[in-house]
Amino acid sequence: MSGIDTSPPREVAGPSEPQPELPRTRRLRTLARADKSSLVGHAGATPYVLSGPSILMVTALLVFPVVYAVWVSLFDAEFIGGPQEFVGLGQYTALLGDPDFMGSVGRTLIFVTGVLVIGVPLGLVFAFALSRATGKLRFLRGITIVPYLISGIATAVIFRLILNRDFGEVNRVLGFLGIEDVAWFSDPTLAMLASMLAQVWSDLPLVILLLLGGLMTVDAELLDAADVDGATGWKRALMVSIPLIIPQLVLATILLSYQALTSLGVILALTGGGPVDATRTLPVALYEAAFVDLETNKAMAIVIVILLFNALLTLGYWLISRRFDLEEA
Amino acid sequence: MTATTVADRRPVSSPEARVKRWLRRIFIGIPLAALAIWTIYPMLMTLSISFKTKADVSADPGLIPANPTLDGYRSVLERDGFQSAFVNSMLVGLGTALLTVVLAVPAAYAFARFRFRGRHLLLLFTLLPRLIPALGLMVPLYRIAVTLGAIDHLLTLIVAFTGTVLPLAVWLFVGFFQQVPRELEEAANVDGASLYSRIRYIVLPLAFPAIITIGVLAFREAWNEFNLVLGLTSSPGSRTLPYELFLMTQTTGFQDNPGQAAFAIMTIIPFIFVYLRLERYVVSGLTSGALK
Known part of the structure; x- marks a missing residue:
């Protein structure tokens, strides 16, 4: 101002x-x-005065905390609140040798992969259907975005209800199909699957809209030509459209990975990382180190590890946006 | 059978073409129906459960509650912390939206209109939110806030959320400002309008949709954000809705399902309402923000 x-x-x-x-x-x-x-x-001086406050704010709130985290992660304390002792990369080597931590890295990879395996094909099918929805059905496009407007915690609450063992709607449908009494939150594999489903539900709108944007630019004449040649329906979609929206598909994949990698609220409120540690991904491990075990130095090291994974994804995202010369947005 | 009757009525389209058209309709129709169910049904079930009695949640499987009750909503409203969390969420949401717009507009104007050293920072602005998600800030900001004695203040939340939304807001505003024709400003310039008047009377009115979009974007961020609230608040009365809802799931477990459903609905409804009223402004902004 x-x-x-x-x-x-x-x-x-x-x-x-x-x-x-x-x-x-x-x-x-x-x-x-x-x-x-x-x-x-x-x-x-005018542009500096105009942009200065924002640049300072971003530096103080985004850049500085990360530098601070790196710094703190180089120290260790023998007990909570004890004197800080410089250990160099000791925290990181300790993490590498910590089976609990490595387990959470593995679960994160499983979680991200699962979200992609469920989310990308689902988003592609929905986006393709939406791109062909005409007339009154176009209202579906407006509705598609709604899950994205809902907080991760509320999403988790919704999934706790619809996946409930006794009265959940999903179990009712499964019971109808002859699969009785599915214990979503006490079976380790199913708890992981439930977390993936909730995560996909929350982020699928982004994938759908991204892919829909790509599909809308696919030349209608090209599709008509394919039609004349006898390609219809899904065949046409696969053969003609998908190769043309590969950039959007790759970006959607990276976007979903990014959201899944940094997802804390959904998992914490849905399963709390359990049963035992079945859904204890990196963000949950970070939460526990920082706010349950109060091991600040270790937590900061985990922060940096998460940011490194995240930077890899960002690098991929950036390279691909440039490679395909995508209109940003 | 049907194919022949159709062919009789419409001699132009062969039976095969008719069948093909139906097949295509089914190919599109089934996924569209699946999309509608996938998106809406979980929310409808939650809405339904929020109006049921605790016993009816498992006893009455219907979508329309047999014995509708407001007990779920009552239990939430009577919960310690809900009302203050609701007020906090509103204040933090509005404060974040306001501070974001106030800081982002001049910065974006500088990036859009001036050639100056530091312009390349804009590229960094587009990458920073991707590089440093709120999850990465949760613990460092928590330690910093503890050191500064800033834990549990609404202003801390507003400042923290503004910091995370700001890069995106600046980037979006730059796009809008670049669409405002320079000729307009140059004409005003010739007439002796100051920089302030040019922004106030030419750029801002034209960028009104952008301000709404970015305001809603910032509000959504503050309204839904969980990680930073987890780090920056510790006492009852200072939290926002997602954290309070999280605590409710931890303390009531699977005991008070209608209550949790009602709480979720009450956190969703205000934003859906804002969204529906401003949809035409907001959709492009929200998606471009997320997809950027």
């Missing part, structure tokens, strides 16, 4: 100011050059 109040009046004259008595053509050329880059060209 301060940026606006201190706007220096000298900018007012704008691009024509430096050469007020120049011939008209020259002035126009100056204007045109300025137009390509900026309204007022090099404008002294």
Whole structure:
């Protein structure tokens, strides 16, 4: 806000100011050059004043905490609140040798893979159907986004209810099919599956809308040509559309992995990491180290490990966006 | 049989074509129905359970409750912490939306209109939220807030959420500002309008949809965020709705299902309401934000 109040009046004259008595053509050329880059060209302190607060804020709240986490992760304390002792990469080597931690890395990989295996094909089918939905059915597009508006905790509560062993709707349908008494939250494998389903439900709108955007750009004439050649329905979708939306498919895959990798609320509220440690993924391990065991140094090391995994995904995302020259958004 | 009658009525389309058209309709219709069920049914069931009595949750399988009751909602409203969490969520949501817009507009204007050293930071802005998700900030911000004595303050939450939303907000605003024709501003410039007047009377009115979009985006972030609330609040009365709902699932377990359903519904409804009213502004912003 301060940026606006201190706007220096000298900018007012704008691009024509430096050469007020120049011939008209020259002035126009100056204007045109300025137009390509900026309204007022090099404008002294103004842009710094305008963008400064945001840059400071982002530095303080996004960049600094990570640097701080790296720093703290290089220390250790013998007991909670005890004196900090420099251990270098000791926390990280300890994590590598810790079966509990390595287990949570493995479960994270399983969780992310499962979310992808369920989410990408489902999103593709739904997006394809939506791209063919015409007339009144278009309202479905508006509804599709709704799960994305719901918090992870509320999503978990919804899935606790519909997957409930006694009265859950899913078990009623399964019972109808002859599969009785499925204990979603006491069987380790099923608890993992339940977490994956809730996670997919929460993030599928993004996948659908991303893929739908890709499908809408697939040339209608191309599809008609395929139609003439006798390709219909799913065959047409597979043979014609999918190769054309590979960039969106890859981005959707990375987006889902990213969401699954950093998902804490859904799992914590759905299974609490259990039964025993069946759904104790990296974020849950981080939560326990920081807020249950109060091992701050170890928690910071886990933060960095998660951020490294995350950086790999971001790098992939960035490279692919550039490679395919995708319109951002 | 049907194919022949259809062919009789419409001699133009052969039976095979008719069958094909039906097949195509089914190929599209089944996944569309599945999508509708997948998206809406879990929410409908939750809504239904929220109006049931505790006993009826397992005794009465119907979607329409046989003995509708508001007990679930009553148990939530009488819960310690719900009302303060609701007020907190509102305040933090509105505060985050306001602070985000106030900080992002001038920054985005600078990025969109000026050539200055630091412009390349915009690219970093687009990558930072991906590089550093809220989960990564939860523990470090918690330690920093403890050191600063900032735990349990609503302002801390507002500032933290604004920090996580800001890069995206700036990036989206830059896109909008670049669509505002420079000629308009140049004309005003010639007429002697100051930078402030140009932003206030030309850019902002034209970017109104963007302000709504980004405001809602920031509000959603603050309303739904769980990780940072987990780290930055510790006492009852300072939490927001998702944390309070999480605590309810931990303390009541599977005892009070209608209550948990009612709580979930009450956290969802206000935002759905905002969303429906502002849908035309918001959908593109929300999705571009997430997909960026």
